[in-house]
Amino acid sequence: MENERLDLPQGTLDLLILKAVALEPLHGWAISERLQQISNDALQVQQGSLYPSLHRLERRGWVKAKWAISENNRRAKYYELTARGRKQLETEMIAWRKLTHAIDRILDMA
Amino acid sequence: MREELQYHLERQSEKYVQAGLPPEEARRKARIALGGEEQIGQQCREARGTRFVEDLVQDLRYSARSLGKNFGFSVVVVLTLALGIGSCTAIFSLITAVLFPPLPYGDPSRLLYLTTPNRQLTDVPPDAVLPDNADFVDLKRQSHSFSAMTQFEPSRYKLTFQKAQTAIDGARVDADFFSTLEVPPELGRTIQSEDTEPGNQQAVVISHSLWQQMFAGNADALGKPLELNGKLYRVIGIMPQSFHYPHKTDIDYGPTRDATEVWIPLALSHKEKADRGFGSNSYALARLRPDVTTKQAEAELNTIMERLNPLHDPTTYVAGWYAYVKPFEETLEGSARPLMLLLMGAVSFVLLIACGNAANLLLARSASRTHELGVRATLGAGRRRLMHQMLTESLLLGIAGGLAGIGLAWVLLHMLLRLDPGNIPRLHEASLNLRVLLFTVSITLLTSIAAGILPALSSSRINLVEFLKSGGQRGATGGNGRFRSSLIVAEVATVVVLLAGAGLLIRSYINLQGVPTGFSPSTLSMKIDLPDSYHEPAQRSAVFRALVEQIRSAPGVLAAGAVNNLPFGDNQGVGSFWVEGYPNQKGQMVDGASTTSRYFSAMGVPVIEGRSFSDHDTSAHPKEAVIDQAFAKKYFAGRDPIGKHVWTDQPDNRAAQDKNGLTVVGVVGDIRDFKLEQPASPQLFQPLSDDQADAYIVVRSLLPPKDVAAADVAILHRIDPSLGFTEVRTMREVVSDSTARRRFQTMVLTIFSAMAFALALVGLYGLITYSVRERRPEMGVRIALGATRGHVMRRVVRQGLQLVSLGLFVGLVMALGLTRLLASSLYGVTALDPVTFITVPALLLLTTIAACLIPARRAANVDPMITLRYE
Numbered sequence: 001m002e003n004e005r006l007d008l009p010q011g012t013l014d015l016l017i018l019k020a021v022a023l024e025p026l027h028g029w030a031i032s033e034r035l036q037q038i039s040n041d042a043l044q045v046q047q048g049s050l051y052p053s054l055h056r057l058e059r060r061g062w063v064k065a066k067w068a069i070s071e072n073n074r075r076a077k078y079y080e081l082t083a084r085g086r087k088q089l090e091t092e093m094i095a096w097r098k099l100t101h102a103i104d105r106i107l108d109m110a
Numbered sequence: 111m112r113e114e115l116q117y118h119l120e121r122q123s124e125k126y127v128q129a130g131l132p133p134e135e136a137r138r139k140a141r142i143a144l145g146g147e148e149q150i151g152q153q154c155r156e157a158r159g160t161r162f163v164e165d166l167v168q169d170l171r172y173s174a175r176s177l178g179k180n181f182g183f184s185v186v187v188v189l190t191l192a193l194g195i196g197s198c199t200a201i202f203s204l205i206t207a208v209l210f211p212p213l214p215y216g217d218p219s220r221l222l223y224l225t226t227p228n229r230q231l232t233d234v235p236p237d238a239v240l241p242d243n244a245d246f247v248d249l250k251r252q253s254h255s256f257s258a259m260t261q262f263e264p265s266r267y268k269l270t271f272q273k274a275q276t277a278i279d280g281a282r283v284d285a286d287f288f289s290t291l292e293v294p295p296e297l298g299r300t301i302q303s304e305d306t307e308p309g310n311q312q313a314v315v316i317s318h319s320l321w322q323q324m325f326a327g328n329a330d331a332l333g334k335p336l337e338l339n340g341k342l343y344r345v346i347g348i349m350p351q352s353f354h355y356p357h358k359t360d361i362d363y364g365p366t367r368d369a370t371e372v373w374i375p376l377a378l379s380h381k382e383k384a385d386r387g388f389g390s391n392s393y394a395l396a397r398l399r400p401d402v403t404t405k406q407a408e409a410e411l412n413t414i415m416e417r418l419n420p421l422h423d424p425t426t427y428v429a430g431w432y433a434y435v436k437p438f439e440e441t442l443e444g445s446a447r448p449l450m451l452l453l454m455g456a457v458s459f460v461l462l463i464a465c466g467n468a469a470n471l472l473l474a475r476s477a478s479r480t481h482e483l484g485v486r487a488t489l490g491a492g493r494r495r496l497m498h499q500m501l502t503e504s505l506l507l508g509i510a511g512g513l514a515g516i517g518l519a520w521v522l523l524h525m526l527l528r529l530d531p532g533n534i535p536r537l538h539e540a541s542l543n544l545r546v547l548l549f550t551v552s553i554t555l556l557t558s559i560a561a562g563i564l565p566a567l568s569s570s571r572i573n574l575v576e577f578l579k580s581g582g583q584r585g586a587t588g589g590n591g592r593f594r595s596s597l598i599v600a601e602v603a604t605v606v607v608l609l610a611g612a613g614l615l616i617r618s619y620i621n622l623q624g625v626p627t628g629f630s631p632s633t634l635s636m637k638i639d640l641p642d643s644y645h646e647p648a649q650r651s652a653v654f655r656a657l658v659e660q661i662r663s664a665p666g667v668l669a670a671g672a673v674n675n676l677p678f679g680d681n682q683g684v685g686s687f688w689v690e691g692y693p694n695q696k697g698q699m700v701d702g703a704s705t706t707s708r709y710f711s712a713m714g715v716p717v718i719e720g721r722s723f724s725d726h727d728t729s730a731h732p733k734e735a736v737i738d739q740a741f742a743k744k745y746f747a748g749r750d751p752i753g754k755h756v757w758t759d760q761p762d763n764r765a766a767q768d769k770n771g772l773t774v775v776g777v778v779g780d781i782r783d784f785k786l787e788q789p790a791s792p793q794l795f796q797p798l799s800d801d802q803a804d805a806y807i808v809v810r811s812l813l814p815p816k817d818v819a820a821a822d823v824a825i826l827h828r829i830d831p832s833l834g835f836t837e838v839r840t841m842r843e844v845v846s847d848s849t850a851r852r853r854f855q856t857m858v859l860t861i862f863s864a865m866a867f868a869l870a871l872v873g874l875y876g877l878i879t880y881s882v883r884e885r886r887p888e889m890g891v892r893i894a895l896g897a898t899r900g901h902v903m904r905r906v907v908r909q910g911l912q913l914v915s916l917g918l919f920v921g922l923v924m925a926l927g928l929t930r931l932l933a934s935s936l937y938g939v940t941a942l943d944p945v946t947f948i949t950v951p952a953l954l955l956l957t958t959i960a961a962c963l964i965p966a967r968r969a970a971n972v973d974p975m976i977t978l979r980y981e
Contacts, residue, residue: 028114029121047122048145051115052153070117072124077114 013053015096016043018081018089021063025080027070028054054079062088111154115147165495169502177506180475184507187471190872191511191557193865194464196518199542199550201457203523205450207540214353216292216397221438222404223361224249224259224394226415229430231699234684236434241394243378244386245418249394249433252414255407258290259396263376264356264366268641270337271324277836278320279366280338281356282376282392288315290397291355298332298347305346306377314343315373318351336372340643343374352539358532361393386422395438408435446534448934449855456611456862459604461553463866466597467873468511468561472504473594474880476569483569497566504562505555512554516542519550529857531850564593591881595913598877601870602917603924605863606950610925612863613946614932614939615856621938622849627677628781628790630714631842634815635676636822636835639804647801653829654800658706658807660825666813671709672798672805677783677841678848679806687794689745690755700741701783702794709798710736710778712808713841720752720776723797734797735772741792742777751777756794772796786849787937806837815840855935875961878910882965886972894974903966910962911955918951925950 020031031054032047057063062085070076081089119140126136144150155164177184215221226245227236241249243261250259262283269278288300296318305313314336316324325331336343354369376392398407411433419429476483483496520542530537638657644650654672662670675683683703688694707723710716719742723734735756742751751774758772780790798805811818819838826833839847846853882889889902929941939946 027117029118032118046145047118047143048150049153051118051150052156055154072121074117074120075113076117 012096013049014057015089015092017050017053017057017079018062018085018092021079021081022086022089025066025078027076027078029076031079057085061085111151112147115144115150119144165498166502169499170506172499173503173506177503183471183475184510187468187507188510188514190464190467190471190869191508191554191561192514192518193869194461195512195515195550195554195557196522197457197862197865198461198553199515199519199546200522200526201453202549203519203540203542203546204526204537205454206545207536208446208534209450214293214350215355215438218438220398220400221290222396222398222407222435223438224396224411225434225436226431227434229432234699237436239434240390240392242386243383243390243392244421245415245431246390246392246394247383248418249411249414252417253407253410255399255402255410256396257399258286259394260284260286260290261376261392261394262287262356263390263392264361264370265391266365266639267338267372268340269372270340275832278372279368279370280372280374281370283373284376287373290395292397293349293353293355295347296350297329298345300347301373301375305375308377308379311375311377312341312343313346313375314338315347315349316345317349317354317369317371319354320371321348338372338374339641349373356393357536386418404435404437408433411435446537449534449851452855452932453858453862456608456859459608460862460866460869461557463601463604463869463873465557465561466601467869467876468504468507468557469564470594470597470873470877472507472562472565473568474876476500476565477884479569496569500566500569501559501562504565505558508554508558508561511557512550515554516547516550526858529854531854532847533851534854594877598870598874598913599917599920601866601873602914602954603921605866605870606918606921606954607925607928608859608863608866609950609953610922610929610946611932612856612860613950614929614936614941614943615852615859617939617943617946618935618937619849619852619856622786622852625782625786627786627841627845628715628779629677629841630810631840631845632810632815633713633841634809634811634818634838635806635841635844636819636838637804637806638826638833638835640802640833644803650801650803654802654805656829657826658800660829661807661809661822662708664811664818664821664825666818667809667811669708669711670807670809671706671712672802672807673703673705673709674798674802674805675703676806676808676844677781678785678844685758685794687756687758691749692745700794701791702796704796704798705736706798706800709795709808712810713781714810715781716779718777718779719750720774722776722778724775733772734775736776736778736795737774738778738780738790738793738795740780740790741794744792758794758796786845807835808841852935871957871961874910874914874958875965877913878906878962879965879968881909882906882969885969889969889972890974890976893972899970902970902972903963906966906969907959907962910958914954914958918954922947922951 016035017031020026020034026034028050032050035043054063054065058065058079062082063079064082066078066080067075068078119137122140122143123133123136126139127133131139223237224241224246225237225239226241227234227239231239246259246261250256253259260283262281264279264281266277267280268275283301285301285303285306288295294300295315298315300315301313305311316331316336321327321331324336325334331345331348334345336345354371356366357369358366360366396407398404415431415433419431422429422431486496523540523542527538527540640650640653644653658670658672661667684699684701686698687700688698705723707725710722718739720736722736737746737751737756745751746754754774756772756774778795781793782788782790783793784791807822809818809822813821819835823835826835892902925947926942933941
């Protein structure tokens with residue numbers, strides 16, 4: 001299963017992170033696990049690239065970070081979607097859908 | 111950050127452990143899965159934007175190391191900047207002290223001096239006629255333009271303290287003095303109206319420094335006694351530190367030598383208050399109401415004076431009294447503003463040249479860092495990053511230059527203060543205070559950026575492809591040559607302007623030195639003041655006559671005399687007069703002095719016609735007068751003055767005709783009295799009565815001045831051991847004191863011109879040297895093709911001369927326009943003086959050739975084999 005992991009297209013990591021924290025605040029490791037779970041392990045998410053993205057999203061104001069006690073009784077940094085982030089998520093989802101539909105149509109030709 | 115990643119690693123390891131891996135293995139796998147912590151950390155930080163601070167720190171370290179490796183270069187740049195920044199700082203501290211002093215007098219721009227000159231008294235400056243007491247009282251009562259007005263009379267007092275006597279400056283002040291100046295006392299109180307009541311005038315206010323000296327700063331000084339001129343006073347108040355109004359430079363024509371230390375009540379009797387004669391010895395100072403302008407106030411005062419004019423005694427002086435106001439901040443020599451602005455202009459030029467040199471040095475260096483910068487660019491440094499780094503370097507150099515500059519400024523300031531001519535107000539208060547240091551910081555920053563911006567811009571432009579292809583040789587900086595050359599041209603032009611100005615001032619000063627004063631410079635002069643204990647005229651006569659006799663008979667003495675006012679002194683003896691057989695005008699005035707018979711001989715002034723005064727007892731015999739040649743030429747044109755009569759009074763005062771009649775007995779050579787720059791004015795000399803309270807003794811001797819002074823002091827002590835001479839100077843020193851300000855101006859401008867000149871030469875030398883180094887291959891080719899050494903050398907020197915000639919041309923054009931700003935300071939030379947304007951270019955061209963010789967020889971010694979192979 002590990003060899004078949006797809007490489008994540010550039011720029012889509014942000015979109016996935018925003019979606020992942022849309023339901024509830026998660027810490028970095030939880031986000032990584034969830035992305036792997038939901039995609040049925042199909043996505044190759046370099047764990048290291050997760051954190052720079054998270055920090056970038058935080059600087060842009062799309063997620064908000066907070067330290068809290070995690071499920072194993074240790075401190076962890078939780079990321080939560082902000083109102084602006086929610087709007088950005090919608091925008092990006094629409095853009096993504098449009099893009100993939102367009103590409104699908106081209107590939108379906110012939 | 112770290113904690114976050116740690117947590118991640120822990121959870122991942124746990125996952126692997128649960129999956130069955132041993133803990134060690136689990137941890138290793140987790141770490142691999144995550145990736146490099148450092149890298150993640152850096153990426154996160156970059157995403158966050160804290161990169162800036164880290165980059166800065168890295169830049170600083172790198173710059174420090176890089177500059178340290180090129181120590182010679184760094185030192186030169188730092189010194190260059192230090193020179194520019196230091197000079198500017200020193201001059202700025204002078205300027206803030208003189209032009210923008212932190213005066214404690216409320217808003218000093220609202221303070222005005224009031225005088226009441228007379229239109230008929232054309233020879234007397236309007237600000238010299240202090241108001242009569244009665245005029246002052248009336249002006250004060252009738253005007254509405256002022257919120258406060260005060261009268262004060264500066265004087266010298268003998269302070270007796272712990273059995274010793276010292277002379278100090280003091281002032282008699284009325285009850286409004288301190289409130290007009292808006293300075294509250296530090297301790298106690300100031301002079302109030304009750305202190306001016308008759309019989310209650312023992313109050314004295316003392317200065318902070320006197321308080322420290324006499325009472326060691328103890329608060330119990332209040333109420334303690336103080337003896338001035340033999341009278342007892344009681345201390346009622348102490349002024350704050352550095353309050354010493356009036357300073358010598360605050361008032362004109364006054365007796366103040368230095369700074370006022372004591373203030374006692376000015377109590378005028380009713381008779382004195384009603385005096386409306388020829389002015390008083392009291393200065394009038396007033397503070398304008400906030401809504402009144404100076405012009406309005408002056409107009410109102412003049413209206414009042416018109417009403418007061420008829421009240422003046424018409425038999426002694428004519429009508430024509432009017433009011434004149436002068437701003438508080440101007441003094442005798444006029445405002446020091448032009449001088450300060452000149453200095454600031456000159457020193458800004460120095461800074462600009464220093465900045466230009468620093469920029470040139472940085473540009474040159476950046477060109478030789480091709481390799482290093484190319485490598486960094488290849489490794490991923492963006493253009494902005496490289497620029498930041500270069501700017502950081504120039505900032506470091508600038509800060510080092512600024513610090514060194516402060517040190518240099520301290521030295522310069524002390525040097526300049528030693529040249530203090532004494533008549534620039536508050537110059538001695540200049541120091542490196544907070545305001546000055548803030549100025550230093552700002553120009554340091556500006557200079558660093560100005561010098562570093564161009565090298566930063568040009569050197570960060572790196573063509574990577576070229577760089578890699580040529581193996582690290584090309585693709586980076588170059589092509590700054592034209593800019594660097596134009597910088598040098600600009601520097602040379604600036605130097606030309608400065609040198610021209612300095613040259614003109616130097617020539618003026620030398621011309622002035624050659625001006626004949628009319629008297630012998632080696633004559634020794636000294637002042638004697640007889641204290642109040644000599645209140646009988648007979649006592650004073652006795653002392654005076656004995657003194658002069660004994661000094662005259664001392665060994666080595668050729669002649670000795672006395673006078674009431676020395677030439678070039680602070681006092682002018684001006685009086686009204688009229689001449690027999692001359693169309694006299696009402697109110698005409700003439701300069702003059704009262705002298706003993708052998709005064710002229712002692713001063714080395716020749717007697718052209720007739721003789722000097724006779725030695726008879728002057729009170730008994732017909733009065734004699736001696737005139738100078740200028741007087742004879744003007745008032746006795748074509749006639750023989752000897753035997754004619756002159757009166758020292760108004761023409762229409764019949765009663766005075768016999769009393770003040772003088773017979774001219776001699777004509778002496780002209781003596782310059784006021785300024786060297788002014789030709790001698792007509793002077794009328796009268797005999798000095800020997801019951802003077804103070805006079806100047808002048809002695810011409812074969813012995814050196816020091817011995818003469820010592821001998822004369824001994825003579826004085828034999829007569830009265832408590833007496834002493836003051837102002838012991840040769841006439842040369844007296845004259846020199848009067849040209850002190852000109853000397854200051856000339857020397858400072860010369861110093862800065864020399865600095866600028868040296869800097870420009872160094873810059874030129876650097877440019878030529880660098881250019882030679884760059885063109886080594888070309889030189890090699892030329893030599894290989896048969897060019898002679900001389901030919902190559904001439905090419906190099908020609909390059910330098912071309913640059914300098916262009917700069918010369920621009921500079922001369924600028925100088926021709928700018929030197930007229932100096933016109934008022936010039937003497938004996940015009941603003942377009944040919945000598946100066948030929949010497950300066952010649953000097954520049956010669957030194958350019960000299961400066962280019964070394965690089966020229968180096969160019970000529972190039973071995974073509976080596977250069978061609980190297981290429």
